[in-house]
Amino acid sequence: MPRTAAILVIGNEVLSGKVHDRNSYFLCRELRALGVQVARIVSILDDVETIGREARALSDSHDFVFTSGGVGPTHDDVTMDGISHGFGVTAVHHPVLEAILRKHYQGEVSTARLRMALVPDGAELVEAEGLFYPVVLFHNVYVLPGVPEILEQKFHAIRERFRDEPFHLKRLYVNAFESAIADTLTAVVNEFPGIDIGSYPTWNFDEYKVMVTVESRDAALLERGFTSLLARIPPEWVVKTG
Amino acid sequence: MPRTAAILVIGNEVLSGKVHDRNSYFLCRELRALGVQVARIVSILDDVETIGREARALSDSHDFVFTSGGVGPTHDDVTMDGISHGFGVTAVHHPVLEAILRKHYQGEVSTARLRMALVPDGAELVEAEGLFYPVVLFHNVYVLPGVPEILEQKFHAIRERFRDEPFHLKRLYVNAFESAIADTLTAVVNEFPGIDIGSYPTWNFDEYKVMVTVESRDAALLERGFTSLLARIPPEWVVKTG
Numbered sequence: 423m424p425r426t427a428a429i430l431v432i433g434n435e436v437l438s439g440k441v442h443d444r445n446s447y448f449l450c451r452e453l454r455a456l457g458v459q460v461a462r463i464v465s466i467l468d469d470v471e472t473i474g475r476e477a478r479a480l481s482d483s484h485d486f487v488f489t490s491g492g493v494g495p496t497h498d499d500v501t502m503d504g505i506s507h508g509f510g511v512t513a514v515h516h517p518v519l520e521a522i523l524r525k526h527y528q529g530e531v532s533t534a535r536l537r538m539a540l541v542p543d544g545a546e547l548v549e550a551e552g553l554f555y556p557v558v559l560f561h562n563v564y565v566l567p568g569v570p571e572i573l574e575q576k577f578h579a580i581r582e583r584f585r586d587e588p589f590h591l592k593r594l595y596v597n598a599f600e601s602a603i604a605d606t607l608t609a610v611v612n613e614f615p616g617i618d619i620g621s622y623p624t625w626n627f628d629e630y631k632v633m634v635t636v637e638s639r640d641a642a643l644l645e646r647g648f649t650s651l652l653a654r655i656p657p658e659w660v661v662k663t664g
Numbered sequence: 665m666p667r668t669a670a671i672l673v674i675g676n677e678v679l680s681g682k683v684h685d686r687n688s689y690f691l692c693r694e695l696r697a698l699g700v701q702v703a704r705i706v707s708i709l710d711d712v713e714t715i716g717r718e719a720r721a722l723s724d725s726h727d728f729v730f731t732s733g734g735v736g737p738t739h740d741d742v743t744m745d746g747i748s749h750g751f752g753v754t755a756v757h758h759p760v761l762e763a764i765l766r767k768h769y770q771g772e773v774s775t776a777r778l779r780m781a782l783v784p785d786g787a788e789l790v791e792a793e794g795l796f797y798p799v800v801l802f803h804n805v806y807v808l809p810g811v812p813e814i815l816e817q818k819f820h821a822i823r824e825r826f827r828d829e830p831f832h833l834k835r836l837y838v839n840a841f842e843s844a845i846a847d848t849l850t851a852v853v854n855e856f857p858g859i860d861i862g863s864y865p866t867w868n869f870d871e872y873k874v875m876v877t878v879e880s881r882d883a884a885l886l887e888r889g890f891t892s893l894l895a896r897i898p899p900e901w902v903v904k905t906g
Contacts, residue, residue: 435862437702438831439693440877442686446707451681460679463707465688495843496863497850527843534846571867589680601737601769604776608739620677621738625813635682 424639425485425586427458430476431465432491432501433568445490445566445573452577457586457639458486468492473504481563486584488577491568495534505560506542515539518547522555541565550579590641592648595630595661599623603632606654614647616640630661666881667727667828669700672718673707674733674743675810687732687808687815694819699828699881700728710734715746723805728826730819733810737776747802748784757781760789764797783807792821832883834890837872837903841865845874848896856889858882872903 429449435441446463453460461484466472473492480487492501506513519539524531547556548564557576558565564580566573596603600623607619620635636651638644652660671691677683688705695702703726708714715734722729734743748755761781766773789798790806799818800807806822808815838845842865849861862877878893880886894905 431705434860435864435877437692437705438879439689439696439702440862441864442689444684447681447684450679454681460681461709463673463679463705465705467703494863494865495846497846497853498862532843532847534850535843537846538843569865569867601774601777601780604737604739604779605774608776611739618676620682620740621736622677622683623736623811625811635677637680 425458425584426461427453427486427488427584428462428464428480428484429460430473430480430487430489431463432468432473432489432504433465434468434498436465436491437467443490444570445568448570448574449488449490449577452581453584454589456581456584457588458584468498468500470500470504470507473501474506474508476508477505477563478508481561485562487563489563489565490573493538493565493567495532495537499537501565502537502540502542502558505563505565509542509561511543513540514543516541516545516547516558518556519558548580548583553579587639589637589639590644591635591637592644593664594634594636594648594651594655595663596632596634596655596659597630597661598632598656598659600632603634603655603659606651607634609654610636610647610651613650614643616643617647619651667700667826668703669695669728669730669826670704670706670722670726671702672715672722672729672731673705674710674715674731674746675707676710676740678707678733679709685732686812687810690812690816691730691732691819694823695826696831698823698826699830700826710740710742712742712746712749715743716748716750718750719747719805720750723803727804729805731805731807732815735780735807735809737774737779741779743807744779744782744784744800747805747807751784751803753785755782756785758783758787758789758800761797761800790822790825795821829881831879831881832886833877833879834886835906836876836878836890836893836897837905838874838876838897838901839872839903840874840898840901842874845876845897845901848893849876852878852889852893852896855892856885858885859889861893 429446436443450460492499502513542560545560549556618637622633671688678685734741744755784802787802791798860879864875
């Protein structure tokens with residue numbers, strides 16, 4: 423059974439349109455390349471109740487959850503409080519994180535700075551090569567920061583633990599309207615269970631009108647399905663494959 | 665009571681990382697500028713059951729819902745079927761939309777093309793200046809297409825119906841670490857209920873270390889809160905305000 427993931431984006435700045443979230447896009451690409459199906463992304467406000475309810479619900483229904491945002495020193499960084507609330511545990515200072523902060527800030531460790539050592543009680547730390555600060559894991563929830571460069575660095579450090587059977591993908595670019603190939607795509611999807619076909623029209627783009635993606639976990643099945651699809655499309659409509 | 669909105673992004677291509685969704689970012693910015701609070705974004709796969717469940721839940725808990733994607737002629741365009749399913753109605757061909765399609769495609773209206781006339785039974789059409797094809801509205805759910813240029817054009821045509829009391833915003837850029845100003849931000853938030861403060865650290869950026877946003881629906885309150893915040897930040901840390 424392929425494993426599924428969910429992404430929880432936490433931050434008023436995303437919902438108020440101040441920031442174009444790129445963390446969920448990064449995680450979707452990375453997880454796809456690792457063979458993991460992202461089944462759901464939810465973006466919510468910095469609110470303890472909401473974070474708790476969502477983190478718990480996503481954790482119960484997916485193999486992995488990745489949260490993005492809300493883990494700094496300020497009043498609006500309430501991800502750890504939220505997750506703790508959702509699972510009915512308290513947020514506590516993790517001794518290993520606290521030691522890292524005390525060393526880093528020397529004598530100047532304020533209450534605000536110590537907030538960065540908060541974890542839901544029972545959380546484990548995932549250490550990895552090249553990480554100054556470990557990743558916090560609670561149940562199946564990986565807690566990642568909102569700053570894209572740090573999130574990316576942390577995910578890269580731990581990515582191999584998520585690797586699964588790969589997805590195989592082929593693309594077909596056609597110079598015809600989507601509605602002209604729709605029946606053909608439906609026929610191929612029905613004939614080859616285990617194959618997914620996506621159809622993505624372009625807008626004001628000269629090279630091709632539609633990109634068709636054909637995917638499967640089964641490479642041989644993908645080849646058969648793709649060959650069958652190609653045979654049904656008039657050759658003069660095919661711009662390229664890849 | 666300020667009105668809230670939710671966005672439902674529908675499409676395997678987003679969750680598989682093939683496409684970086686920009687429709688939710690566009691809608692968040694537009695709705696914010698109109699004074700509407702986006703409270704939730706959910707991104708899901710092209711699946712009738714899931715679409716139905718989500719659309720119904722978001723509709724019940726928000727003033728407006730905007731869906732993006734899944735309204736073309738192909739097998740994976742199942743947004744109308746999904747919404748219909750979620751509300752327990754059938755998807756039917758809307759006579760006005762069908763007439764537009766028949767005129768546009770002249771004699772060549774296939775079953776696939778007619779899928780673009782499907783709406784949940786009972787849906788209304790929102791016509792507006794400059795729209796070739798009206799926007800489908802079912803209960804409080806506005807159904808928008810996934811192609812960004814068309815979604816943007818459609819939203820612009822109907823945007824005035826969402827206008828509410830505006831949000832007022834001021835920004836402060838500081839050249840200090842977030843943890844150094846965290847206690848000050850908390851104090852101002854506690855002292856001025858009705859003001860929201862966000863704190864956004866930069867990464868490898870020379871001009872400033874943190875952008876602080878201060879917002880309120882009440883312009884006079886915002887002025888007071890912002891003045892109070894500025895008075896508490898050492899002047900040598902202030903890069904600029906705006």
